[in-house]
């Protein structure tokens with residue numbers, strides 16, 4: 001039997017949305033038609049049939065080498081099934097979710113945690129829970145439509161999405177990226193009883209660690225509640241021998257709320273909010289992104305919990321990775337190429353000119369590398385950068401060859 005033809009596109013009725021013109025104007029870019037990947041994504045990736053050395057993977061620890069994640073996943077699937085089959089409020093949470101949430105609460109140093117299908121939903125749910133009003137049959141009322149948010153200008157899209165509609169300049173204020181003095185000025189100006197400050201640990205665009213201790217000091221001085229989005233730092237920073245031990249301790253000991261993602265170091269999918277027990281319990285209802293959507297799949301929750309515990313039990317996995325990433329950073333510096341000034345594992349290399357950065361991306365693919373480029377509108381015009389994740393599975397030869405290739409392009413472009 002032949003497949004029936006696709007229905008004729010309702011081009012005319014969609015015209016006011018300008019989708020066709022939008023895609024047409026951007027045909028030089030592949031981003032609207034994602035390349036198709038075959039096989040597992042790791043230090044290399046097979047995209048549209050071509051193998052590339054992969055500097056784009058956010059699950060960078062190559063955990064299969066150390067932890068039998070897929071076996072944990074399979075065990076979880078056999079023991080708990082594949083789906084939560086509904087909202088956690090109607091049927092309850094599965095055992096793996098309970099164990100995962102207890103583990104995340106313990107590892108983040110908070111009283112309780114609640115998991116979400118993604119970190120993005122955790123962030124949107126946090127803003128919603130902290131800012132909405134509701135009345136329940138039992139006579140209980142929450143009135144939080146007077147909450148004011150003060151956020152680092154570069155926080156993740158999901159926080160900005162949550163804040164949409166609250167009124168910029170009214171209930172939403174931003175401070176300059178990583179600028180604690182500016183945060184102080186904004187907090188001084190806002191002066192309300194219910195202020196929430198949101199910042200990130202490691203920022204995904206530039207790889208910098210936020211000035212966490214100073215941000216938390218400012219929150220203390222102004223009586224503000226703090227929320228740190230630790231999507232990129234969870235289970236990476238913390239132990240004394242690693243960079244940012246001071247910031248990680250402050251997140252653990254002093255931040256009121258912390259958000260974690262399971263798609264980064266843990267290499268799976270899901271997110272969580274951790275914080276004071278009463279608030280987290282209230283978030284079951286008030287976040288909306290918990291109650292009105294499905295949860296993490298049970299085998300993923302099980303494998304995530306096993307992975308968190310395995311990373312905690314064997315710190316050499318992350319230690320080795322950080323040393324591996326630091327080596328590439330050092331070599332890039334020694335070769336005279338600037339990166340954003342940070343000690344994090346993310347490598348952000350300012351290129352400037354948007355056209356040059358896009359040209360580099362094409363050359364990289366031709367030469368067998370997948371290297372993400374952030375250009376306008378992701379960053380300001382002509383402030384393009386290469387943003388790399390070294391992968392624990394990259395060999396020294398792959399790293400060295402990448403560096404030689406990068407230097408060739410820089411010379412060719414006169415950078």
Ligand SMILES: Cc1ncc(COP(=O)(O)O)c(C=O)c1O
Nearest residue numbers: 118119120156204231261263271
């Ligand atoms: C800082 C930050 N917050 C939140 C998220 C969203 O996390 P998830 O991938 O779990 O939805 C990301 C991922 O890109 C991130 O970098």
